[in-house]
Amino acid sequence: MTFLNHGSFGATPRCVLRSQERWRLALERQPLRFMNDELGSGLRAAAGELGGLLGVPGEQLAFVENATSGINAVLRSLHLEPDDEIVATSHVYGAVDRTLDFVCRRSGARSVHANVPFPIQEPAQVTAAIQAALSAKTRVLVLDHITSPTALILPIAEITALCQQQGIQVLIDGAHGPGMVNLDLLKIGSDWYTGNCHKWLCSAKGCAFLWAHPDLAASRQDIHPVVISHQLDEPWPAEFDAIGTRDYSAWLSVGEALRFHQKLGGAELRQRNRRLALEGAELLRSELHQEALAPDSMLGSIVTLRWPEEVDATVEVAARLRRELWAEHRVEVAVFAFDGQIYFRISAQAYNELADYQQLAVALRNRRGR
Missing domain, CATH: 3.90.1150.10 (Aspartate Aminotransferase, domain 1)
Structure with a gap:
């Protein structure tokens, strides 16, 4: 077998699967103690380990199932008006494009595509295409860090700075970022960044994160997980840590994936x-x-x-x-x-x-x- 498609779903090493199983057994041994007394601290410890790779403290990170869930959490929480526009590139991931259709259909806002050429000669072509698509009506830019179909690393820091000058918020879809490229989320400077851990960090499937810029978290911006549960309106990121009875082991075992990544x-x-x-x-x-x-x-x-x-x-x-x-x-x-x-x-x-x-x-x- 010749496997040349790690990028789609990643690969989980045995040590991570064993760690995941230990967390599952801990839940089953004493569910009440685990869910009520141990889960919260376990998730925050895991977030702290992940934050070390991303250049941010763990309290700025919320766990989500995948980058698409992170995108949905942000876009479905925004209060969009009928005249608002959301811009993405023509290379946007299909599931994200469908999410844009959904939120625009409900709000009356409009989805706009910046036509980024392919083949492409230089990053400046991306910046120019996005600049041409922005307008006074643009509320949010949804920008791939690394495009899925065309595998392009986009100049996200430069484009984020461009949008900030115009009062436009930036949501980075970093599905392929963690474990492929070096990340310092504060230096990127976007409002939000969501990334998968199961791809290039080789975590268990269903492990991803959503980062909110600390300025947004301090103001308790109204961003909610896709599943609303008991922690509604709790300060970031507590609402994301408790979304009902489910298997949290993929999140809790991310530290083992990080150690494996470092070992390699x-x-x-x-x-x-x-x-x-x-x-x-x-x-x-x-x-x-x-x-x-x-x-x-x-x-x-x-x-x-x-x-x-x-x-x-x-x-x-x-x-x-x-x-x-x-x-x-x-x-x-x-x-x-x-x-x-x-x-x-x-x-x-x-x-x-x-x-x-x-x-x-x-x-x-x-x-x-x-």
Whole structure:
């Protein structure tokens, strides 16, 4: 098996699964004591460990199930008016785009897409596209840190500063950020940042965070979890810590994932993964006679390339191609339709090596020659 799609769902190591199971057993041994007396302190301790990676104290972090939940918590809590606009880029993640549709349908606000080109030559093109989409009606910019379909690292700090000058709030969708790139949330300066831990930090599935800038938390801005429970209107982030009876073990075991990440090298691992992804992409482009779709400076440990066959650019075709690649060659890679074309996206994680990308190149060449 050649697995080149770590970016979609991550991979949870056995040590994290064991930690998760210990937390589950603690709940089952004495549910009342666990839920009433131990859960809150356990979550805040876990948030403190996570904050060390993100450059912020744990009390600024709320746990959520995934980045999409974090996006929903913010957008569905905002008091939008019919004339308001929410801006996102044309590379926005599909689930987030559906969330924008939902909140705009309910409020009468309008969703606006900033048309970011792809292929792209430089980050300034992203900034220019977003600037062109902003207006006096813009309330919020929803901005990917690393785009899902096109794998672009966007200049989020620069764009955040641009929006702040115009009184526009910024919500960063950092689904791929934690564990792929170095993060200092205060330096980014956005109003909110949500990121997954299950992808590049290899936590248990269902572990993510929502960060609110301390200035917002101090003013008790009206941001609520998607599930409203007993802690309604408690100070940030207490309301997010208690959302009813559920399995909290993915959140509680995030410290074990952080230690595993550090054991593999931490920042050195992140650099190694990026180098391998770029080398793998270069190998594939050479084998498939393709040009780069973005500069290396905008890429991390995922890279998007063109599908080398002429096919219909539909979601159904993309799904079929992915299944065929697995069934015929035991190679797993993300395949998707974007902007009228089919692309595939490679990932690089600790378990990958350059030979994996050669195996993918062979599989794609064999498909073209059949």
